[in-house]
Amino acid sequence: MTLSRRLFMGAAGATALATPALAQRGTWPDRPIRLVLGFATGGVGDLTARLIAPKIAEGLGQPIVIDNRPSAGGIVSAESVARSAPDGNTMLLLTTTNSTASAIYKSLPYDVVRDFAPIARIATFDHVLLTAANSPYKTLQDVLDAARAKPGSINIGSISVGNAQHLGAELLRSMTGADLTVVPYRSTPDLINATATGDVQIASEILAPALSQLDGGRLRALAMTSAERFPSMPNVPTATESAVPNYIVGSWNGMAAPIGTPRPIIERMNKEIVRAMAQPDIRAKLLELGVQPATSTPEEFGTFIRAEGERWAKIVQDAGIPKQ
Structure with a gap:
């Protein structure tokens, strides 16, 4: 940027x-x-x-x-x-x-x-759960409902096995019991591109590197994973508010x-x-x-x-x- x-x-x-x-x-x-x-x-x-x-x-x-x-x-x-x-x-x-x-x-x-x-x-x-701008999923609950209705159909992308983004994806899977497949990518650009093109239906990433893609309309934020909404994105709910109580990752x-x-x-x-x-x-x-x-x-x-x-x-x- x-x-x-x-x-x-x-x-x-x-x-x-x-x-x-x-x-x-x-x-x-x-x-x-x-x-x-x-x-x-x-x-x-x-x-x-x-x-x-x-x-x-x-x-x-x-x-x-x-x-x-x-x-x-x-x-x-x-x-x-x-x-x-x-x-x-x-x-x-x-x-x-x-x-x-x-x-x-x-x-x-x-x-x-x-x-x-x-x-x-x-x-x-702050971390954010992302999807493609043209994704059919409008909320985090939509994604979880789809994963439960058709197990194995939802991939959640992250980067670098073992870092907070990857562990956040694993935590979402374990806390919700939804059949999400965690797919790690080598870098943030790889992850963002995979999300924007629909290779993964949702991504777990730090907000900062995704901001330009959100502003440019290539990605859409489903939920913040912080305890509170991000000040400059007041319309994006937290995961706790929208679908997964006590899911806080940052x-x-x-x-x-x-x-x-x-x-x-x-x-x-x-x-x-x-x-x-x-x-x-x-x-x-x-x-x-x-x-x-x-x-x-x-x-x-x-x-x-x-x-x-x-x-x-x-x-x-x-x-x-x-x-x-």
């Missing part, structure tokens, strides 16, 4: 901070901070990080350097931060993928709860540091994140990208991370998804 490209270019200079002994003497940060991301440049999570990093850096007086380290399950990025010195110089953009990886993989080289010090949530990424991100990072650094970083996320221009740009701003205390974020790990582990178990 043009907006995404503009935000990416405008925020690409982001960089940042720290050192433990200095932090305890109150002189942190004294140099740039490295913020490690577990995915490539250009996606909505990357754009979000690059959008807010300069605002956080303004308050810290040091730049924040974005370090993209894409890998399956975000394992490479998380491991690199978990093994970094707890001096405030290296931080991780923790995401839903870290929670789903803990649920999907038999073993990981880190523990998402024990090896990281939570700082703050940053944003949530993605999120936030910032964390290696365990043992001094508490003053955690508190200072939390303060600057909260300040940045309160900026009206930041909030407006995030909403344009299909992203909901969100903040928390370190303790609230820690509780949330633990709850997410337990929730995704139960989804994987209930859906009978084999661990890798």
